[in-house]
Amino acid sequence: MSETNSLPNRMPLTIIQAAIDRILSAGVPPAKFHEPISNMAQSVKRMRRLTDQLLLFRKMQAGKLSVAVQPTDLPQFLKNIFLTFHEVAEQRKITAEFLPQSRHFHVPVDHDYIDKAVYNLLSNAFKYTPSGGIVTMKVKQNEQDSTVAIIVEDSGCGISKEKQKHLFDRYVTGKISSDSIGIGLNLTASLIEAHHGSISYCERNGGGSVFTLTIPANEDAYSQSERLQASAIQIQTSSAERNNTSLYKAMRAQPLNSQRILIVEDDNDVALLVQQEINELFYTDIASNASEALRKMESESYDLVITDMTMPKMSGLAMAKHIRQGVHNPHVPIIILTGKIDDDLKTKALLTGINVFMTKPFNAEQLRAHCVNLVKSSSSLVQPPSVQTERVISDNRQARFLSQLNQAIDAHIDDTTLNVDTLTEILKVSRSALNTKVRTLTGLSPAELIRSKRISQAKHLLRETDMSIGEIGNKVGMPSPQSFNATFKKITGLSPSEFRKGGVA
Template sequence: MTIHIGNDGKNAVLSVTDSGEGIDVENSDKLFERFYQGTNSRSMNTLGTGVGLNLCRAIVTLHGGIIKATNRDDGNKGACFTVLLPLGNSHLKPSQIADQTDVEETVEEENQKKRQPSKSGRIMVVDDDEEIAEYIKNELSGSYRVTTFNDAREAVKALMDGHYDIVISDVVMPGMDGITFLKTIKSNVKTSDIPVILLTSKSDVEDRVEGLRRGADAYLAKPFNIEELSAQVDNLLGSVRRLRGKFSGAQTQEETVEKVKVEGNDDALMKRVMKVVNENYTDPDFNVEALSQKVGLSRAQLHRKMKDITGLTTSEFLRNIRMEQAARLLKEGKINVTQVAYSVGYNNQTHFSTVFKAHFGMSPTEYGKNGDS
């Protein structure tokens, strides 16, 4: 590859010449369209993503220049990309010209934005092509915290050590491909609840079917529309939040105990948790440690999973169920406060009343009276 920089008296001229297969003249205008991929690559493994040239044209156009692609005219094989940028700034509008102070302030504003925590969730993007990974990150980082990985094996380690709300992954990757990566996520109780969006080419029908069978939450074909990807992320995050709300106490736990039917990637774990809770919440000796043992996870693992799914610690989750079940019994008015306390696993009425008041803002007796009115 040869790079030449010069000027023709009116423009700064940058030319990049390679010794590859050259370009398809008939489709040369499409080279700068987003996601367009040329057909002259020697191998499918060397296909690009169709983002780089589109981005180059956008930057060049912003500066009043042009970019063009031709085949070499020196008798050798290869392509030549030429950028022409007008010298000076007379071709620009005054509003397009920034002084040094403006530039410094803009940079500082951008740095401050990057330091601000996300309000919407944390997203992992996994693609062996750094260009496409960075493109997705740049497009979504205004609303989410986005972390990119170019190796699925490194991404697995990060998932085990940190917290992510959604994973966006390519399918065709060296080392660990997207389907294997998906299987690893969905087969591990620590990560099985994380929604996964897979990206693949339209021709990879078998991969798409296999991915859906393995638990992919969404599939987008390349070239994808970034607005569609963003909408998929919003929808999946909304589903996660609704699931958390179902178990967080935002709805009455009387609907949760015995009756709740969990759907989605947390189905197996939450069914086990609810089965154990339903069978044991009346036992005063039933606590977080006992729940962890019966579910088959360590206390720390269960704590992390419950926090991810419900937004509550395991202790808070268990307490909420007992409190809401107690509230239901008090509303029915068939047994007294002491009996209610024993019915939900408290062998000390005073302690029960203290916890109940902290949860509902009134004593069990007051709550029972309000329920009768």
């Protein structure tokens, strides 16, 4: 198999590998196993679907495709397939519309073949439609010629005139470009032709694509051998099976850090996986292609970009060059994920300015570690030395300690005796351990942190209350006017009275 044909088969392996990693590293409670197990279940089904398509492709090559049609409520059957893309549409903010001419009517179809043909068209439509776009599926009856049309429209990038000429051809030899559709449409066309039907393409008004599948509406179009016998048993991977699989979705807590990461990945399953692995640590956005990512970067500020290498229209490497040569955050760290294992490509990526090059299947722990380290280094580089940079929290233990530390200081902020010894007693840690942890999480010594929080509270009271400066000094544990004024001015550059009058600290 060529690299291009083998790449899709690596994607489910990525999900399975990361889910297994997560299960092995998870502790109690058991609920933490739910989501990875769901990921694996979904990936196994996806791999089976790819394998089924490969088997059908082999049958097609050998000229052995034959249907087994049965009367089917076609609008309801197609609706089940359409609903499997609900999560993708919601995640990408794509408007998804299912518009049958009638809610119920029966047509003879081979469930497996129609499922795969329609699923392929919808998969391409959602894949190539940008965020904020629209995907519509219509089902129309034509009583004059006894046919049914299944129409899939999208507002995506469309298909070039040159490629339209060979849209349903099978690629036999030669390398397929990264933005081609591959053998999927050729297989879809063959599945519809086995129904004595046809497939056509036209450009959508306003941009995008329209694919139309036309199949017979009457059983008379099929020979006796092409009709499913009542006693036959079908074992199928169909939309109904996919639709009945309820995937566990954990409720998301707030990330431990305020930094934002942009995930650029045209495979929605992999994008969601990467998001699941890091959204405990950071806020995340997803872009389905490089163009969408570059648009997002024009209006949003990101602390890290994680991108796939092979994407339609523009590769991850080409996008990285755009970022490095542009004006919108050209120094943002970039991690690239790829199924290609190629030393020359890795060298080229690093020379382009890629910070980390990771091959799929990737290790989830390593990905999280790279994210933390790159965000840390990026935060310290973009700030001048005089500005205190926000520290990156890498796990829940750090978050719990920082929360306990802040609560301890806030609860005793008006206590003039609050000092390092007070904190060691409350938090049950040694002075050296306290100093190490506080410096790691805040960049300040414990004494500096106490002083900083006293002044922050004083600034709040000066702005929001009519209390006298002396009263405020008492409220923040600094009853001496001289000491309060001196400390406040040292930290803010203004006296308390100047700050209250509207000075900017």
